[in-house]
Amino acid sequence: MGRKILLEHANVPGIKTYEVYRKMGGYASVEKAIKTMTPDEIVEEVKTSGLRGRGGAGFPTGLKWSFLDKKSGNPSHLVCNADESEPGTFKDRYLMEYIPHLLIEGMITSSFALGAKLSYIYIRGEYMWVYRILENAIKEAYAAGWLGKNILGSGYDLDLYVHCGAGAYICGEETALIESLEGKRGNPRIKPPFPAVKGLWQEPTVVNNVESIAAVPWIINNGGEEYAKIGVGRSTGTKLISASGHIKNPGVYEIELGLSVDEFMNSDEYLGGMMNDRPLKALVPGGSSVPILPAHLIYKNAEGGDRLMSYESLSEGGFQTGSMLGSGGFIVYNDTSCIVRNTWNFSRFYHHESCGQCSPCREGTGWLEGVLHRIETGHGREEDIDLLWDIQSKIEGNTICPLGDAAAWPVAAAIRHFRDEFEYHVRFPEKVKNRDHYVAEPFEKVKHLVTKQTV
Amino acid sequence: MKVTIDGQSIEVEPGTTILQAARMIGGESVPPAMCYYSKLKGSGGKCRCCLVEVSKGSERDPRPMPKLMASCVTGVMDGMEVNSISSQRVLDARKSVTEFLLINHPLDCPVCDQAGECDLQNLSFKHGAGKTRFIEEKRTFEPENIGPNIQLHMNRCILCYRCVMVADQLTDDRVHGVMNRGDHSQISTCISKAIDNEFSGNMIDVCPVGALTDKTFRFKQRVWFNKPFNAHRDCDKCCGKTTLWMFGDEIQRVTGRKDIYHEVEEFICNECRFDHKDPSHWVIEGPRKFEKGSVINQNNYTQKLEKVTIETEHNILLGREQDRKKISMPDVPLTEQGKKKLKEGNV
Numbered sequence: 082m083g084r085k086i087l088l089e090h091a092n093v094p095g096i097k098t099y100e101v102y103r104k105m106g107g108y109a110s111v112e113k114a115i116k117t118m119t120p121d122e123i124v125e126e127v128k129t130s131g132l133r134g135r136g137g138a139g140f141p142t143g144l145k146w147s148f149l150d151k152k153s154g155n156p157s158h159l160v161c162n163a164d165e166s167e168p169g170t171f172k173d174r175y176l177m178e179y180i181p182h183l184l185i186e187g188m189i190t191s192s193f194a195l196g197a198k199l200s201y202i203y204i205r206g207e208y209m210w211v212y213r214i215l216e217n218a219i220k221e222a223y224a225a226g227w228l229g230k231n232i233l234g235s236g237y238d239l240d241l242y243v244h245c246g247a248g249a250y251i252c253g254e255e256t257a258l259i260e261s262l263e264g265k266r267g268n269p270r271i272k273p274p275f276p277a278v279k280g281l282w283q284e285p286t287v288v289n290n291v292e293s294i295a296a297v298p299w300i301i302n303n304g305g306e307e308y309a310k311i312g313v314g315r316s317t318g319t320k321l322i323s324a325s326g327h328i329k330n331p332g333v334y335e336i337e338l339g340l341s342v343d344e345f346m347n348s349d350e351y352l353g354g355m356m357n358d359r360p361l362k363a364l365v366p367g368g369s370s371v372p373i374l375p376a377h378l379i380y381k382n383a384e385g386g387d388r389l390m391s392y393e394s395l396s397e398g399g400f401q402t403g404s405m406l407g408s409g410g411f412i413v414y415n416d417t418s419c420i421v422r423n424t425w426n427f428s429r430f431y432h433h434e435s436c437g438q439c440s441p442c443r444e445g446t447g448w449l450e451g452v453l454h455r456i457e458t459g460h461g462r463e464e465d466i467d468l469l470w471d472i473q474s475k476i477e478g479n480t481i482c483p484l485g486d487a488a489a490w491p492v493a494a495a496i497r498h499f500r501d502e503f504e505y506h507v508r509f510p511e512k513v514k515n516r517d518h519y520v521a522e523p524f525e526k527v528k529h530l531v532t533k534q535t536v
Numbered sequence: 537m538k539v540t541i542d543g544q545s546i547e548v549e550p551g552t553t554i555l556q557a558a559r560m561i562g563g564e565s566v567p568p569a570m571c572y573y574s575k576l577k578g579s580g581g582k583c584r585c586c587l588v589e590v591s592k593g594s595e596r597d598p599r600p601m602p603k604l605m606a607s608c609v610t611g612v613m614d615g616m617e618v619n620s621i622s623s624q625r626v627l628d629a630r631k632s633v634t635e636f637l638l639i640n641h642p643l644d645c646p647v648c649d650q651a652g653e654c655d656l657q658n659l660s661f662k663h664g665a666g667k668t669r670f671i672e673e674k675r676t677f678e679p680e681n682i683g684p685n686i687q688l689h690m691n692r693c694i695l696c697y698r699c700v701m702v703a704d705q706l707t708d709d710r711v712h713g714v715m716n717r718g719d720h721s722q723i724s725t726c727i728s729k730a731i732d733n734e735f736s737g738n739m740i741d742v743c744p745v746g747a748l749t750d751k752t753f754r755f756k757q758r759v760w761f762n763k764p765f766n767a768h769r770d771c772d773k774c775c776g777k778t779t780l781w782m783f784g785d786e787i788q789r790v791t792g793r794k795d796i797y798h799e800v801e802e803f804i805c806n807e808c809r810f811d812h813k814d815p816s817h818w819v820i821e822g823p824r825k826f827e828k829g830s831v832i833n834q835n836n837y838t839q840k841l842e843k844v845t846i847e848t849e850h851n852i853l854l855g856r857e858q859d860r861k862k863i864s865m866p867d868v869p870l871t872e873q874g875k876k877k878l879k880e881g882n883v
Binding site: 249251266271432433434435436437438439440441443444445446447448451452455468475478479480481 | 580581583584585587603604629632633635636637639640669672675694695697713714716717719721
């Protein structure tokens with residue numbers, strides 16, 4: 082049984098309310114931090130914990146905090162990124178919906194560490210019911226004296242607001258989020274300057290994911306060293322994984338980093354194996370933007386070592402034979418899944434969500450979707466597969482923000498690992514025009530019709 | 537600070553961008569720019585045409601930058617080494633950006649008023665492919681009227697944001713902006729409100745393509761048939777320094793004066809641009825010079841011509857002189873032989 086840090090009290094009845102949360106030891110980290118620690122000590126504690134950004138990039142949180150420009154004399158801000166929009170990722174929603182006070186506690190402690198007196202939770206527009214839950218929890222926290230003027234008589238003031246976005250995936254990118262928060266169009270800014278120097282209102286700002294902030298109370302209560310003991314190597318602590326697809330037990334799980342993929346996939350404590358015991362075909366381990374892995378690279382890496390649920394292990398082999406832990410959106414595919422259709426679906430999303438600021442992403446995502454749609458609907462040409470490869474390679478790395486990369490990687494990985502499926506679509510258009518072509522005829526049965534080529 | 541671009545070194549002030557340093561050097565090393573505009577604060581970084589390879593970060597940290605950098609927003613560091621035209625990676629990136637920009641841009645240059653002074657034409661001439669790989673349907677927009685003086689062709693827009701920035705930074709009440717997302721983004725006035733503030737015409741000047749053109753000049757003339765002249769007038773709103781695009785004695789168009797990077801030297805007001813089309817309103821300074829490769833130079837001779845002397849056979853010229861005198865010139869008397877021939881004929 083894995084250790085629980087974030088979801089320890091998730092099943093306690095009424096944990097949403099302040100009274101129950103407080104009874105379960107809530108807000109202890111705020112007391113400890115404000116009464117017994119200096120902001121710098123808190124930052125050091127988070128550094129010691131090895132906590133890495135849980136939004137996807139995996140950048141060390143403590144290090145990010147230490148970049149905050151405190152010399153400028155400008156007020157600093159903490160912004161919580163609750164704009165969870167990546168297909169396959171729904172962990173933050175769970176956290177905010179069931180334990181809203183954990184996030185608020187983390188916000189207060191983190192804001193104190195950063196010297197922020199005005200902090201925000203930026204939540205995606207589609208999470209309106211979660212927005213209301215958070216609003217209510219913030220009201221309770223104000224009423225209990227955890228927010229507002231002179232918290233715990235320390236002289237520290239903090240105001241916390243929830244800001245609802247308008248439902249744009251790009252606003253999950255930290256600088257676009259800041260632009261949106263300022264009331265502008267959610268276009269990513271060019272970095273440098275980084276938000277830690279010039280962020281919200283051109284003032285030093287730290288943007289952290291919900292899960293990263295929610296881990297702070299435990300770190301302060303139990304110590305960074307204790308947190309660092311959990312996990313494996315540089316992947317310390319626990320991680321929320323939102324599992325979906327052809328598995329027996331989809332849902333949100335808290336795992337200790339370092340758990341083997343095999344155990345996570347097949348043990349009854351977690352996903353319980355494949356639905357209807359069909360063969361496993363592919364896996365997207367970290368949300369739609371990370372490269373897809375074929376079956377033979379899921380449990381073992383290319384060298385034959387066990388694949389673990391950690392930042393390092395999942396990225397072993399680079400994009401040739403590896404992927405990323407990303408945001409923890411664990412999407413499982415069985416043999417009836419059509420990878421081309423899935424890739425087109427992802428591309429459609431990125432095309433729809435590109436902000437349109439820079440040319441390669443704006444035009445390229447639409448082009449990718451168009452070509453994939455043609456292939457999927459039986460109108461593909463032989464040269465389209467190489468064209469797709471070429472387009473994605475021209476987008477990747479040439480854009481302002483990582484959305485371009487996110488649009489390119491799934492396409493690249495799909496062609497790299499499942500090129501034969503693309504060729505099948507191109508060569509047998511009459512077979513793929515049927516919407517459920519793989520349900521009736523899993524690709525394994527027709528694989529011999531196409532000769533596998535490697536990119 | 538010392539920066540080396542394509543092997544050419546230059547000393548620049550701190551805070552200079554790679555693009556600005558390249559422009560100081562000049563020549564082929566200058567990256568193309570579709571969205572950067574030195575007069576507009578915050579412009580640049582969007583079109584990705586000006587990507588360059590930083591092969592050495594600085595003297596202090598010589599590691600190369602892994603990604604190509606947008607030269608218009610990347611500041612130089614002391615000892616930085618940059619590859620622009622000399623890097624195949626950069627050329628490939630520019631080629632791909634050109635291709636991306638052209639997939640939805642209609643190739644209607646034969647009827648586009650921007651032809652001849654279009655940055656996208658120049659870009660595709662240098663970095664474009666001979667044929668397109670795009671067979672999907674181009675995205676199109678409904679025509680939209682955005683005022684009496686400016687014509688919006690949204691299909692041609694490459695979303696460089698320059699016009700939005702001009703409206704933002706030059707006028708008090710911007711009424712247009714970018715709406716929607718991705719390749720559906722469009723510049724528009726939210727409620728089709730006319731753009732009629734006094735400096736709105738500058739959006740035409742800053743537009744790198746034919747998305748915003750001068751309604752008073754529409755389909756009047758190809759720019760290379762115009763004679764551009766520098767001119768000025770006393771204006772209480774702007775500097776009054778303009779370029780007049782004349783055809784004979786008619787002023788067909790008035791624009792700001794643009795430099796070799798197609799950026800206006802100073803913004804002008806709508807009164808100078810649209811309301812003064814009479815040559816008597818202007819003090820014409822002389823012909824305007826353009827960069828060497830510009831098609832606008834066609835038929836425009838701004839250089840001093842040397843006198844050419846054709847040394848022909850003296851006798852040939854003499855005969856021609858006599859003939860000229862005889863034809864239709866009764867005051868030249870005929871010789872006796874000539875009178876006889878006239879009377880009897882040439883039998």
